Amino acid sequence: MKKNIKSIGLGILGGIVPLGVFLMVETSEYSNQSINSKQYIDQPSASVSQVNFAPSEINEKLDFTKASQESVHSVVHVKTKVVQSYVQTDPFLEFFYGPGAGRERKQYGSGSGSGVIVSEDGYIVTNNHVIQNASEIQVTLNDNTTFDATVVGADPSTDIAVLKIEKTGLPAISIANSDDVKVGQWVLAVGNPFNLNSTVTAGIVSAKARNINIIGSKNKEIMPIESFIQTDAAVNPGNSGGALINTQGQLIGINTAIASQTGSYAGYSFAVPSRLVAKIMSDLIDYGMVQRGFLGVQIQEITQELINEKELENSSGIYVAGVNEDSGAEKAKIKVGDVILKVGSKSINSVAELQEEIGRRRPGDEVALTIRRDGEIINKKVELKNIEGNTELTSKEELEKYSALGATFEELTREEKKELNIENGVKISSISTGKLRSLGLSKGIVITKVNNEEVTSVEQLTSYLKRKDQNGVLLEIVTKSGRKDYIGFGL
Incomplete structure (x- = not known):
């Protein structure tokens, strides 16, 4: 399907x-x-x-x-x-x-x-x-x-x-x-x-x-x-x-x-x-920029086909198809198979309704979700995180150096770490015109160290790259094939 x-x-x-x-x-x-x-x-x-x-x-x-x-x-x-x-x-x-x-x-x-x-x-x-x-x-x-x-x-x-x-x-x-x-x-x-x-x-x-x-x-x-x-x-x-x-x-x-x-x-x-x-x-x-909060879930609208496949009660709500690691949803113990019925007092019956409700909020905001799980109605509170995986609000000026790199990052799953035989790192999730692309880096490459300091989270990496007390950066990277390499550049 x-x-x-x-x-x-x-x-x-x-x-x-x-x-x-x-x-x-x-x-x-x-x-x-x-x-x-x-x-x-x-x-x-x-x-x-x-x-x-x-x-x-x-x-x-x-x-x-x-x-x-x-x-x-x-x-x-x-x-x-x-x-x-x-x-x-x-x-x-x-x-x-x-x-x-x-x-x-x-x-x-x-x-x-x-x-x-x-x-x-x-x-x-x-x-x-x-x-x-x-x-x-x-x-x-x-x-x-x-x-x-x-x-x-x-x-x-x-x-x-x-x-x-x-x-x-x-x-x-x-x-x-x-x-x-x-x-x-x-x-x-x-x-x-x-x-x-x-x-x-x-x-x-x-x-x-x-x-x-x-x-x-x-x-x-x-x-x-x-x-x-x-x-x-x-x-x-x-x-x-x-x-x-x-x-x-x-x-x-x-x-x-x-x-x-x-x-x-x-x-x-x-x-x-x-x-x-x-x-x-x-x-x-x-x-100077939008402060966007994320639930940290992957969702899909409920169709008759999905009702039959998952044996759902009815078509109301939005189906949770995945939960992102280290997200607010994971911390709140949202599970695959949950059906989101409400955000606050607002009934949710389409993807558009849910994205608008979440789109009105900022990182650090707490949202109350009404969920149906195995026929039972439960309530959850989820703290939204930003794209870097934390709850900070960031000014445009603070992101100038980071944005110049032209990339966004995401946490590695346990399976990805095991496949690459590494214990830490974050991967490039998207890349556009900027410093990293000019150096030959591409989507999927994993950054494991910055200036010999182990990278353990997106938050740590972006905070390090935004520091003003450094002129140069040496990255230890792991390619999609598992090969380790080093890239240096000035900030």
Whole structure:
């Protein structure tokens, strides 16, 4: 039986809508957003990182004028300029210098989307794909004034980014709790796609906690969190990063994608829920990066096939298919075969619901799980850990040296240690452009010593690599074939 299993915390793949999925952003010259058939749509104020959700109530009166008037001034136009370099091959240079030799050329492009003002002092939320790889960003307000913007931070795993402009007294939008959103309620999509004025369309909420497998389809190295609010409000190119609001004019989501066969609106649009947006926004402003907590389990949705195979009672909950070593889940004695029914008071019936609930929390947070095990309902408390295996919150600055290495690490299982005939070490779980790749290291290689000190955990290794009292590092490594080697480099 083919199983759909992924680690919870940074994203789990789920069902795919039968139409092409598009992340809508307007581009010119060229587009670097295409993903096969998928493309992006694109008094002093209180600290924006402390979000107090506005009270909201469902108002079914079909008069959207008040909500529209209150929200359009909070939605902005975001314009980007992108410069891409490429090498134009030259047969003459290749003859002397080998394949790939040529002259460097630059290609210029532009893109646009929308954004939402979330604080009076200039913080703006948009989609990561709207500003990704941008060399210049400009924000135009609804009164047509334009400002240069800087990127405070971005999170590819949720497709959320935060910008900052130097302006005070801005009309910040009121943020509602997306947990209160009901299927069938009226909503408005507000965007500023053409750098004219904000536009408003209406629709209803069609579904919640939708996982459409679009965020991670381009970048396979991220683990996406997708738990979209699905609506039938018309959303077209340039609306990425715009506001999904309730009939009181309060933000309940950031418009991100549409499902379409043509790239134009065809009845399905998707928004990142405001409660998840608020957490990501707070982290980016306070720390410069997202503080993401992990349960430390591998899970899968419960199908009829799984019910028959595992003799489960019913289809409610999420099945625990694996528990990571030294994780919070292992410490809490979560077991393979457990079925997670609730996180706190929230019932869980899909991977998307679980990833959203965990995605709102930080390392060190404790979550209460309601679990069914062998027909018995039990309660467990799990302390979430970060990707390094501890509960620390880390600033962007503290990770600069570590990030320059271009790799992430994970603990070895007992079986892996036995197979390699080693007693300690951590392995490279992913590797991208950076110091370690330039030295010839690859995924799966195990680091056993740093400067002759034995490596026993991911936490110890990353703490050592972030130390500022050293200029060079000597790594003892073990290859996937079991061969021992040494690699030295400067920091």
